[in-house]
Amino acid sequence: MAIQAVTTEERALIKSYLLLMFIHKVFERDCRIIQESGVFKTPQLYVEVVGNGAKRAAVLLREVKQEFTKRAIKVYDIGQSHDGIQARYACRGYIGSMNILWPSFREEMMDRMRAYLGLVPPESESSEQAHPPAAAFRASIAVP
Template sequence: MEKVLKTPEPYLKWIKAVQDKITQDLKEIRIQFRKRGIKVYSVEKDHMGVEVKYLCRGYQNNFSMLWSRIGARCQVKMEAYLGLDTSKYIDPTYTELHQID
């Protein structure tokens, strides 16, 4: 990065701060899974997307998401971590449960 930027330090610090925030968010997600009794026991990836199988309060469930949807969600989350305005992605006609967090 030093060869591309004359002053890479601020950018490296910025990237490190974003990585730290992501790590903290993942830790919080794991805590919430434990609190709610959710246990992921299978993750399968193929050319279409990802399928996750999990236990929640004794019941087996599954969740799947296409790669295109994962990419779109990741883009929004990355922009949010970078402090960019993500309001353009939120449809005000959707209920709170459908909004991207």
């Protein structure tokens, strides 16, 4: 019996991993800038809001990593170019790569960041169905 190739769900986990890594870094960087800028009268309030988003991203990233362990997935090379994000991975013995262009990567990052910050998406309900909020994503990675 042949081993099944990398599934759509496994590719989605890898993409989520990439998004969550970038989102967490952006939130952490934004917190530092808010604290150090001296521009805000009450930086602690903004740091708290953005910090909560970073915590949510970190929790989801930890869950994705646990799922990686269960499914024998390892992302071993991540690069950026003017076109987008490239990642190489191993999944149950298969070696593969993923390329995500900047426009779609940024759009999904912004959608997820809004969800992690508890913000309402600026678009209609149809967009929400295309990019489910964090709670729906969390449920989707809890597959045994």
